[in-house]
Amino acid sequence: xxxxxxxxxxxxxxxxxxxxxxxxxxxxxxxxxxxxxxxxxxxxxxxxxxxxxxxxxxxxxxxxxxxxxxxxxxxxxxxxxxxxxxxxxxxxxxxxxxxxxxxxxxxxxxxxxxxxxxxxxxxxxxxxxxxxxxxxxxxxxxxxxxxxxxxxxxxxxxxxxxxxxxxxxxxxxxxxxxxxxxxxxxxxxxxxxxxxxxxxxxxxxxxxxxxxxxxxxxxxxxxxxxxxxxxxxxxxxxxxxxxxxxxxxxxxxxxxxxxxxxxxxxxxxxxxxxxxxxxxxxxxxxxxxxxxxxxxxxxxxxxxxxxxxxxxxxxxxxxxxxxxxxxxxxxxxxxxxxxxxxxxxxxxxxxx
Amino acid sequence: xxxxxxxxxxxxxxxxxxxxxxxxxxxxxxxxxxxxxxxxxxxxxxxxxxxxxxxxxxxxxxxxxxxxxxxxxxxxxxxxxxxxxxxxxxxxxxxxxxxxxxxxxxxxxxxxxxxxxxxxxxxxxxxxxxxxxxxxxxxxxxxxxxxxxxxxxxxxxxxxxxxxxxxxxxxxxxxxxxxxxxxxxxxxxxxxxxxxxxxxxxxxxxxxxxxxxxxxxxxxxxxxxxxxxxxxxxxxxxxxxxxxxxxxxxxxxxxxxxxxxxxxxxxxxxxxxxxxxxxxxxxxxxxxxxxxxxxxxxxxxxxxxxxxxxxxxxxxxxxxxxxxxxxxxxxxxxxxxxxxxxxxxxxxxxxxxxxxxxxxxxxxxxxxxxxxxxx
Numbered sequence: 001x002x003x004x005x006x007x008x009x010x011x012x013x014x015x016x017x018x019x020x021x022x023x024x025x026x027x028x029x030x031x032x033x034x035x036x037x038x039x040x041x042x043x044x045x046x047x048x049x050x051x052x053x054x055x056x057x058x059x060x061x062x063x064x065x066x067x068x069x070x071x072x073x074x075x076x077x078x079x080x081x082x083x084x085x086x087x088x089x090x091x092x093x094x095x096x097x098x099x100x101x102x103x104x105x106x107x108x109x110x111x112x113x114x115x116x117x118x119x120x121x122x123x124x125x126x127x128x129x130x131x132x133x134x135x136x137x138x139x140x141x142x143x144x145x146x147x148x149x150x151x152x153x154x155x156x157x158x159x160x161x162x163x164x165x166x167x168x169x170x171x172x173x174x175x176x177x178x179x180x181x182x183x184x185x186x187x188x189x190x191x192x193x194x195x196x197x198x199x200x201x202x203x204x205x206x207x208x209x210x211x212x213x214x215x216x217x218x219x220x221x222x223x224x225x226x227x228x229x230x231x232x233x234x235x236x237x238x239x240x241x242x243x244x245x246x247x248x249x250x251x252x253x254x255x256x257x258x259x260x261x262x263x264x265x266x267x268x269x270x271x272x273x274x275x276x277x278x279x280x281x282x283x284x285x286x287x288x289x290x291x292x293x294x295x296x297x298x299x300x301x302x303x304x305x306x307x308x309x310x311x312x313x314x315x316x317x318x319x320x321x322x323x324x325x326x327x328x329x330x331x332x333x334x335x336x337x338x339x340x341x342x343x344x345x346x347x348x349x350x351x352x
Numbered sequence: 353x354x355x356x357x358x359x360x361x362x363x364x365x366x367x368x369x370x371x372x373x374x375x376x377x378x379x380x381x382x383x384x385x386x387x388x389x390x391x392x393x394x395x396x397x398x399x400x401x402x403x404x405x406x407x408x409x410x411x412x413x414x415x416x417x418x419x420x421x422x423x424x425x426x427x428x429x430x431x432x433x434x435x436x437x438x439x440x441x442x443x444x445x446x447x448x449x450x451x452x453x454x455x456x457x458x459x460x461x462x463x464x465x466x467x468x469x470x471x472x473x474x475x476x477x478x479x480x481x482x483x484x485x486x487x488x489x490x491x492x493x494x495x496x497x498x499x500x501x502x503x504x505x506x507x508x509x510x511x512x513x514x515x516x517x518x519x520x521x522x523x524x525x526x527x528x529x530x531x532x533x534x535x536x537x538x539x540x541x542x543x544x545x546x547x548x549x550x551x552x553x554x555x556x557x558x559x560x561x562x563x564x565x566x567x568x569x570x571x572x573x574x575x576x577x578x579x580x581x582x583x584x585x586x587x588x589x590x591x592x593x594x595x596x597x598x599x600x601x602x603x604x605x606x607x608x609x610x611x612x613x614x615x616x617x618x619x620x621x622x623x624x625x626x627x628x629x630x631x632x633x634x635x636x637x638x639x640x641x642x643x644x645x646x647x648x649x650x651x652x653x654x655x656x657x658x659x660x661x662x663x664x665x666x667x668x669x670x671x672x673x674x675x676x677x678x679x680x681x682x683x684x685x686x687x688x689x690x691x692x693x694x695x696x697x698x699x700x701x702x703x704x705x706x707x708x709x710x711x712x713x714x715x716x717x718x719x720x721x722x723x724x725x726x727x
Contacts (some may be wrong), residue, residue: 034629169429242470248425250535251457251482253449260483264474 073333084139102128134300153223161231179225194218275338370441378435406586409596461536467528477514482559526557605682615689
């Protein structure tokens with residue numbers, strides 16, 4: 001506690017002391033000068049300290065890592081993709097039998113125990129078709145459906161979300177009401193209805209769409225509402241940031257702001273979500289195939305193989321176990337990788 | 353979105369001989385659930401090329417809204433914007449965004465308060481600078497790159513070539529604000545709004561940034577409106593100062609006049625609240641009692657009366673108009689101005705009564721002895 005000797009000091013506050021100096025502008029000039037000098041002096045003193053470059057990253061900084069689990073997951077997924085892409089080549093080279101035709105097998109379904117005995121990597125099914133070949137060709141269907149439906153879903157849902165989050169107001173209300181309506185529907189039922197509507201036909205007429213396209217369409221439509229909601233939420237956050245206003249003060253149009261300012265910010269988290277979305281879409285395709293609504297037999301799909309195999313699960317468990325395991329591992333690897341990437345790309349809040 | 357020029361600012365109606373900016377009785381009201389917020393309530397001023405105007409006021413005095421109103425950056429919904437903003441003789445107040453887009457960036461630009469949020473975190477510095485060069489000046493890639501380099505060097509960023517390829521988070525706060533300034537200046541605006549450009553920065557960097565702004569403004573003969581709550585910031589760096597209170601300009605004067613011969617008790621109170629170097633330690637800071645008024649239901653008379661130690665009965669009932677002082681260009685809004693016989697009389701009357709007409713305690717000895725030693 002200092003002595004109350006300064007008690008009277010504030011009476012000399014600048015405003016009061018300089019108050020009556022009406023015809024002495026010098027007093028004001030001095031005041032101004034003092035104020036400026038006060039700041040400048042501090043700067044000069046501290047500028048010396050600033051010769052150290054504060055922007056440099058220290059050499060011993062820990063590098064961000066994705067971790068081994070991510071690489072396992074990515075490795076498995078890559079394997080599936082490579083096999084799926086190489087399927088026609090492998091078939092031509094003679095490594096892969098036709099998945100729709102029976103191979104030589106003494107007593108189908110081959111390989112109850114010794115999987116490799118018959119020369120077929122994963123045995124054959126009840127119709128003596130090579131399971132490995134069917135898995136590889138089935139992967140093409142799963143991946144195509146998974147990626148294209150999520151891709152279209154991201155484009156469509158992303159556009160809806162960014163527009164709703166950016167413009168707000170009535171437009172947002174209408175768009176979000178629509179997505180809510182779709183969300184209120186059980187997704188799988190909606191997909192079923194769309195496929196049935198799009199790909200069945202009266203006898204003698206061509207169906208409106210092929211099964212493959214119908215499945216992609218159905219899953220796209222089902223994936224749009226959740227993506228739109230997510231993108232909108234993300235957009236709302238970024239649209240309020242000052243850099244959006246800054247872009248406007250530089251003459252950017254709304255479209256330009258959305259495309260060049262907001263989308264680059266929204267993209268990384270949405271990309272990571274998209275990977276998980278692909279996993280969900282692959283599962284959904286599996287479910288539809290299981291119900292017989294995806295690609296029609298004899299074309300192989302993973303869900304269809306599980307459906308076929310379940311009738312023989314006592315005699316030939318591999319018929320159901322192999323496609324189940326492949327589906328499980330693929331979806332799991334996508335989920336793990338997506339999750340890890342989401343954390344990895346979550347740069348902004350941590351750094352800024 | 354169409355890209356065609358719709359009678360842009362370089363088109364008809366612009367008079368290069370007119371004042372650069374003439375703001376006439378601009379009003380910005382926000383309609384809210386609680387009532388109409390009169391954020392800016394009748395502000396007028398003119399600004400010539402190459403001059404600097406400081407806009408000073410507390411938080412909530414409408415200074416930021418004023419600068420955004422002039423630029424036309426406020427949302428359209430539930431906002432009433434009246435008055436006239438003549439930019440080189442053309443009223444730009446009601447122009448649609450499509451036309452304002454040719455004014456924004458190339459004619460007037462803004463530097464924001466917080467460089468952390470006014471830069472896009474996922475875009476490289478170079479890209480953020482060159483974007484408006486492509487947009488307004490239609491430069492090719494090489495030209496834009498060279499211009500960006502020159503801009504970064506002119507705002508004092510070391511190793512500009514390397515910085516172009518860096519992200520905002522790789523720079524320090526002061527460096528980021530320099531980048532923000534470089535972006536704002538990219539297309540050579542004639543009018544720059546600096547909205548509290550140093551509030552978010554370290555004290556050590558503040559003066560650097562202010563000096564930089566001043567230097568660039570002189571080099572480019574650019575007009576600048578420096579919005580701040582800190583009289584110290586505007587003291588040596590502006591030609592004129594407008595002090596805002598509750599959405600109105602309460603005193604407007606050339607900078608030296610304002611500091612030497614202030615008329616408005618609010619200006620005086622603002623200045624008294626700045627601590628001085630020669631104060632003994634533990635000196636109590638002078639504060640302005642009370643809070644800025646509610647802008648939905650502002651006080652009937654003078655808006656500062658409830659906090660003013662000069663306040664008389666008249667201040668509570670009659671709103672003072674802008675009165676011209678003896679110095680040209682000096683205007684204030686007060687019935688009992690500081691330093692005038694009426695003001696002296698009002699203050700001594702309040703001192704004798706121990707309180708102003710609105711009930712603010714007015715004492716000669718600012719605080720009781722028991723409080724003086726506390727900090």
